[in-house]
Amino acid sequence: MHNKTISELAQSLRAKEFSSVELTQHFLNRVKQHADLNAFITVTEDLALHAAQAADARIASGNAELLTGIPMAHKDIFCTQDVKTTCGSKMLDNFIAPYNATIVEKLNAVGAVNLGKLNMDEFAMGSSNETSFYGAVKNPWNKNAVSGGSSGGSAAAVAAQLAVCTTGSDTGGSIRQPAAFCGITGIKPTYGRVSRYGMIAYASSLDQGGSMARSAEDCAILLQAMAGFDAKDSTSVDAPVPDYCADLNKPLAGLKIGLPKEFFTADLNADMAATLETAINEYKKLGAEIKEVSMPNLKYAIPAYYVIASAECSSNLSRFDGVRFGYRCENPADLNDLYTRSRGEAFGKEVKRRILMGTYALSAGYYDAYYLKAQQVRRLISEDFKNALNDVDVIFSPVTPTPAFNIGEKLANPIEMYLADIYTIAINLAGLPAMSIPAGLINGLPVGLQVIGNYFDEARLLNVAHAYQNVTDWHKQSPNLG
Numbered sequence: 001m002h003n004k005t006i007s008e009l010a011q012s013l014r015a016k017e018f019s020s021v022e023l024t025q026h027f028l029n030r031v032k033q034h035a036d037l038n039a040f041i042t043v044t045e046d047l048a049l050h051a052a053q054a055a056d057a058r059i060a061s062g063n064a065e066l067l068t069g070i071p072m073a074h075k076d077i078f079c080t081q082d083v084k085t086t087c088g089s090k091m092l093d094n095f096i097a098p099y100n101a102t103i104v105e106k107l108n109a110v111g112a113v114n115l116g117k118l119n120m121d122e123f124a125m126g127s128s129n130e131t132s133f134y135g136a137v138k139n140p141w142n143k144n145a146v147s148g149g150s151s152g153g154s155a156a157a158v159a160a161q162l163a164v165c166t167t168g169s170d171t172g173g174s175i176r177q178p179a180a181f182c183g184i185t186g187i188k189p190t191y192g193r194v195s196r197y198g199m200i201a202y203a204s205s206l207d208q209g210g211s212m213a214r215s216a217e218d219c220a221i222l223l224q225a226m227a228g229f230d231a232k233d234s235t236s237v238d239a240p241v242p243d244y245c246a247d248l249n250k251p252l253a254g255l256k257i258g259l260p261k262e263f264f265t266a267d268l269n270a271d272m273a274a275t276l277e278t279a280i281n282e283y284k285k286l287g288a289e290i291k292e293v294s295m296p297n298l299k300y301a302i303p304a305y306y307v308i309a310s311a312e313c314s315s316n317l318s319r320f321d322g323v324r325f326g327y328r329c330e331n332p333a334d335l336n337d338l339y340t341r342s343r344g345e346a347f348g349k350e351v352k353r354r355i356l357m358g359t360y361a362l363s364a365g366y367y368d369a370y371y372l373k374a375q376q377v378r379r380l381i382s383e384d385f386k387n388a389l390n391d392v393d394v395i396f397s398p399v400t401p402t403p404a405f406n407i408g409e410k411l412a413n414p415i416e417m418y419l420a421d422i423y424t425i426a427i428n429l430a431g432l433p434a435m436s437i438p439a440g441l442i443n444g445l446p447v448g449l450q451v452i453g454n455y456f457d458e459a460r461l462l463n464v465a466h467a468y469q470n471v472t473d474w475h476k477q478s479p480n481l482g
């Protein structure tokens with residue numbers, strides 16, 4: 001059962017080959033069986049079985065949707081009413097969300113079955129899931145390797161087939177990088193396409209929710225249910241959502257693919273270069289045309305991102321003060337002691353580092369030199385993409401410099417960790433949509449191909465990914481979990 005796609009499962013449910021309750025139980029058993037991966041922070045077994053019962057009734061009544069009765073799970077950054085929502089932090093270890101994030105509401109409304117909440121880097125800050133208060137998520141392909149981050153639980157759960165599909169969020173690569181490390185498909189939509197209401201804020205001008213699954217088709221189905229205008233999110237875009245499945249099978253003949261010369265250099269790992277070349281050749285066979293593009297400002301993406309993301313997080317995380325919700329220290333002497341000890345005791349090292357950097361960058365006297373400059377660089381990077389996308393339909397790049405590294409390997413060196421997102425971060429600065437699709441294995445570990453598109457061109461990205469998945473089977477391979 002766990003090997004099937006959403007459409008196949010929907011068909012089986014309608015044909016009564018099995019019920020959603022049976023399917024949900026099957027996945028819950030797998031979650032337990034593979035608990036050592038540490039993909040889940042909370043498993044909501046009873047709620048899931050209730051939702052499955054309701055889904056079965058809905059299917060029987062004939063008004064089901066594709067996702068009705070399908071077991072999925074949410075990244076623990078999305079608020080789930082009456083269910084613990086931690087954002088991977090000790091700060092929120094006791095936080096029961098009083099309301100649902102918009103995307104949780106939307107998925108509940110179509111009758112998707114939520115199995116629980118997925119592990120993640122603390123407040124989505126990280127590239128390896130190692131900053132989580134709940135510990136690292138193991139990569140299902142090699143349990144010594146990281147799952148990637150910050151949506152590491154979301155990626156590992158799909159790869160290990162503990163859930164059919166999952167939600168994730170991506171501020172600088174957090175959907176695409178773990179998707180690549182775990183050999184699954186993930187899409188970060190255009191900024192504003194998916195509501196951020198109820199998604200705990202890290203860097204508000206960069207954060208965007210998206211879908212993760214084994215195939216582009218499943219990502220399309222899940223994204224369809226998540227996307228759309230939301231009056232509760234002031235940056236949500238009021239534009240119609242196209243049918244993401246309608247164009248999946250459109251032929252690629254004539255598609256113009258741009259390869260940024262700044263990414264495909266001698267510095268690119270030889271195995272990665274060879275893997276991407278094989279993938280690009282598949283696209284040539286499908287009738288695509290390859291062109292070199294140049295984006296000279298991409299090299300400034302990492303420093304610009306870490307100034308902007310840190311600045312925004314220092315402001316966003318000021319709400320965790322020990323007063324209103326979340327962790328509170330014992331016996332505070334006075335208000336100042338309450339603030340400093342609550343925050344000091346409950347935030348992890350990486351979160352503190354970002355708050356300190358961000359507060360510094362925003363402080364009087366430094367604002368112009370850092371924050372303002374970073375915003376100017378951000379504009380130049382957006383212009384680079386705009387110019388390139390005038391000439392081509394999509395841009396291809398690696399997702400990551402290497403396959404998944406080992407747990408512990410980069411923990412002592414934050415700069416090295418930051419460089420894990422070198423290919424994904426610029427896309428968030430520009431607000432563009434991008435996907436990661438499995439494109440091969442290096443030393444038994446998956447690597448991905450990144451497909452970047454123009455604003456609101458998600459349907460094309462999904463089409464480009466689906467066409468490749470029709471002629472290759474990297475997305476169908478799964479790890480041997482022993």
Ligand code: GLN
Nearest residue numbers: 124125126171172173174
């Ligand atoms: N690794 C990047 C960071 O730590 C991106 C994380 C994300 O996309 N949430 O900020």
